[in-house]
Amino acid sequence: MAVTHVGILAYAFQIVDSAGPADLLSSANKSAFQAVKEYGPIDEDIISRAPQFVFHYIGVTRDPVLLGSSQMVIMPTTTVDECPELDILLVPGPYLSRFELHPKHAEFIRKHVEADKMLWTTCTGASVVASTGVLDGKKATVNNVEYAWVRKRWPKVNWTREKKWIIDGNIWTGSGAFAGVDMVAHWIKENYGLDVLIQASNNLDYEARDDDGLYTVFPQRFDSQGNKVATHEFLYYDEE
Secondary structure (H helix, E strand, C coil), X not given: CCCEEEEEECCCECHHHHHHHHHHHHHCCHHHHHHHCCCCCCCHHHHHHCCCEEEEEEXXXXXXXECCCCCCEECCCEECCCCCCCCEEEECCECHHHCCCCHHHHHHHHHHHHCCCEEEECCCHHHHHHCCXXXXXXXXXXXXXXXXXXXXXXXXXXXXXXXXXXXXXXXEEEXXXXXXXXXXXXXXXXXXXXXXXXXXHHHHCCCCCCCCCCCCCCCCEECCCCCEECCCCCCCCCCC
């Protein structure tokens, strides 16, 4: 199976907006499944269908970038001028009131969308993309806290709060940070199967929600008395 290249713009984003989707993808990696197999059984068919992702953190330069939360600093792995060809571009959300997108990042977004490559936004990342003009006439969502403010600032976008994430062609926009993770979970399920998503989610002890924010994605589990129990089932090798 071909490697999928995922790019993440390196600027002052909120950490979870990037780390949440990236860690779920990483947990779905074939190599992650093979590593987890050391601790408990995994169906070989699931491993055979698992994807493999490579991540690129794309700066304007390779200088360190102070993120928008937790005082964390990251080092870009590439730049807008050197970045290899991407399959997916993730645009995480910054704190809008003090953020300005660099023109080189803006042009990078435009070229990616024009090439009909997949673009994901999480949280206020949709407003970042809206500032480039590529969302004009598109249906999109954004963090509900900033919804009214964003709608007034970029009125050419068809903003909606009807779903936790919105798909319009090659552009997928998630509302809050964890809605963006749920959006990526939906993409994994649709492309690789529910069982691959469940195994990846087991690795994080995470349960995905649907686009209404409800826990309907995974089969529900009940004990012998009919009481609902935790969705995840963890399998272990027999103790010696």
